[in-house]
Amino acid sequence: xEHLLKIMTKPDNIPIVLMLGLTIFYTWFAARKGxxxxxxxxxxxxxQADKVQVWPYLVKVEFLGALLVMAILxxxxxxxxxxxxxxxxxxxxxxxxxxxxxxxxxxxxxxYFDPWIAGVLVPSLIVFGLCAIPYIDINPKGNGYYTFKxxxxxxxxxxxxxxxxxxxxxxxxxxxxxxxxxxxxxxxYWDTHRVVALVNVDFSQFFFGVPTRLVxxxxxxxxxxxGSFIVLGWYSLGVAYYIWKRGTPVIRKLGSLRYSIVAFLFxxxxxxxIKVILRIALNIKYILVTPWFNI
Amino acid sequence: MLGIVEQLRDKMQRxxxxxxxxxxxxxDTQRNRALQILDNVFLHxxxxxxxxxxxxxxxxxxxxxxxFLLFIILTVTGVILMFYYRPxxxxxxxxxxxxxxxxAFGPLMRNxxxxxxxxxxxxxxxxxxxxFLTGSYKAPRQFNWVIGVFLLTLTLFLSFTGxxxxxxxxxxxxxxxxxxxxxxxxxxxxxxxxxxxxxxxIDNDVRFVLLGGxxxxxxxxxxxxxxxxxxxxxxxxxxxxxxxxxxxxxxxISGPDVxxxxx
Ligand code: HEM
Numbered sequence: 001x002e003h004l005l006k007i008m009t010k011p012d013n014i015p016i017v018l019m020l021g022l023t024i025f026y027t028w029f030a031a032r033k034g035x036x037x038x039x040x041x042x043x044x045x046x047x048q049a050d051k052v053q054v055w056p057y058l059v060k061v062e063f064l065g066a067l068l069v070m071a072i073l074x075x076x077x078x079x080x081x082x083x084x085x086x087x088x089x090x091x092x093x094x095x096x097x098x099x100x101x102x103x104x105x106x107x108x109x110x111x112y113f114d115p116w117i118a119g120v121l122v123p124s125l126i127v128f129g130l131c132a133i134p135y136i137d138i139n140p141k142g143n144g145y146y147t148f149k150x151x152x153x154x155x156x157x158x159x160x161x162x163x164x165x166x167x168x169x170x171x172x173x174x175x176x177x178x179x180x181x182x183x184x185x186x187x188x189y190w191d192t193h194r195v196v197a198l199v200n201v202d203f204s205q206f207f208f209g210v211p212t213r214l215v216x217x218x219x220x221x222x223x224x225x226x227g228s229f230i231v232l233g234w235y236s237l238g239v240a241y242y243i244w245k246r247g248t249p250v251i252r253k254l255g256s257l258r259y260s261i262v263a264f265l266f267x268x269x270x271x272x273x274i275k276v277i278l279r280i281a282l283n284i285k286y287i288l289v290t291p292w293f294n295i
Numbered sequence: 296m297l298g299i300v301e302q303l304r305d306k307m308q309r310x311x312x313x314x315x316x317x318x319x320x321x322x323d324t325q326r327n328r329a330l331q332i333l334d335n336v337f338l339h340x341x342x343x344x345x346x347x348x349x350x351x352x353x354x355x356x357x358x359x360x361x362x363f364l365l366f367i368i369l370t371v372t373g374v375i376l377m378f379y380y381r382p383x384x385x386x387x388x389x390x391x392x393x394x395x396x397x398x399a400f401g402p403l404m405r406n407x408x409x410x411x412x413x414x415x416x417x418x419x420x421x422x423x424x425x426x427f428l429t430g431s432y433k434a435p436r437q438f439n440w441v442i443g444v445f446l447l448t449l450t451l452f453l454s455f456t457g458x459x460x461x462x463x464x465x466x467x468x469x470x471x472x473x474x475x476x477x478x479x480x481x482x483x484x485x486x487x488x489x490x491x492x493x494x495x496x497i498d499n500d501v502r503f504v505l506l507g508g509x510x511x512x513x514x515x516x517x518x519x520x521x522x523x524x525x526x527x528x529x530x531x532x533x534x535x536x537x538x539x540x541x542x543x544x545x546x547x548i549s550g551p552d553v554x555x556x557x558x
Binding site: 012015018019022023026029030033034043044045046048049050051052053054055056057058059061062065066069070073074076077078080081082083084085086087088089090092093094097098099100102103106107114115116118119120121127130131133134135137139140141142143144145146147151154155158162292293 | 325328329331332338341342343344345346347348349350351352353354356357360361364365368384388391392395402403405406407408409410411413414416417420421423424425427428429430431432433434436437438440441444447448451454455458461462463464465466467468469471472473475476477478479480481484486487488489492510511512549550551552553
């Protein structure tokens, strides 16, 4: 418990505690507003659609808000010093070596994916996916007011990504990852000598008994075939769903291009936790191994 | 009979100098409230009148505004830190020590800069979360959301490049972990898919360009310093200008479309 308090109040970790508290609060706050609006004929926002003068009604709020933020920041800065460790030493690698906290979700992905996926592909897709949101979400409803009923899929998908894949992985990386990037409970002592025996197998080996490499250490074409089949099969779920639902108004309005982007991003996002579970539960390392890249 | 103070004030307010600076009186009238916004270059970011729900902190959470405020605080404290900091490996760490131990208000400036930077990352994420939950990225604000996404990545890069500057163990190793990824970039990294096939080596790939060497070293410090203090803040400032301009052009803060009864 003492150890827990120690990492929670480590100067650089205070923002993460703050972020966790604020995200939980605002998720609840927005959900409450949305559900309240959903029960009513007219949204709360629409009831306040009349115009007021910016001076003083908005400027007042901004002024007080700014004062409050500056007061908090000043107290925070008087109370807690920014850390300054030993001078940089390229020959002395700390264990664990952690990226800045906002990248810990990506660093966590490194456990389950090769660096080109965790460090390059996933962040690129996050940026691309975020930019694409306004153009692939063609539901005109729920613009400018809180609601849940009118945009269930959009809200649940975004919250899944933001809360479960981004925020909670940052928390995991900060509070639960210790030396050797092993999992430590927050109250556990960080034992730098802990060794966790890992016997990772690849997907084809585990489920079909097909080894990834042949006796002469070249790649087994059969394993590659199975791997490709699984990866393509996963994405063809999107195609199958399209064929099944193509007559419905939503899919028709979406069009095939927008649908492909939605399906690709959605399936990719969902593949992340699935791979995590496969790794943790079954020690599966790769689904597909090729001479150039592994998935 | 007016008191001496009031008489002086009235006299002052009639001078040419006063009138050239303040263009309207301070009486609380509708007109003056409007002029207060229109005649002030900073307040003029705002419209004169907005719908009531947009002044409600429960609607916007104030997160965009707080993010902007933190950016300003970071600019001010950052400039002060620049007076004491030299981006060279042999000086950087000692300059930080000096700042923390011997400069009046040095620790306060550094702490404010550090904590405001962390806070800005949090508030920009929450701002995005709010904009998503109120569906405010929908027409006509699609492109302003895209500008926002760029602002988000810039905020992260600003924070990341700043992380290196203290030149302590925390700094170089966090940046080492972060930039090691670049090695794995497809086509452009020495360990990325198809990278070696395209002739990428550790001393010519994209990570090398970023670091100015094969590991985080003095050239990296200078590169990150220039990015952190000049390049990234400039781009961010330009994009914020566009962001705020577009909020006005897109009809102000989003709200339910009361005219068509779609709410
Ligand atoms: C440096 C970062 C940013 C700053 C300083 C900033 C600032 C602001 C401010 C002051 C507003 C007015 C309303 C409010 O406070 O909520 C606003 C609105 C908006 N922002 Fe940002 N923002 C930033 C990043 C972002 C990001 C990351 C996104 C989305 C990905 C975004 C999308 C929007 C949109 C769509 C609006 C209009 C909202 C509406 O009309 O209700 N901004 N921004």
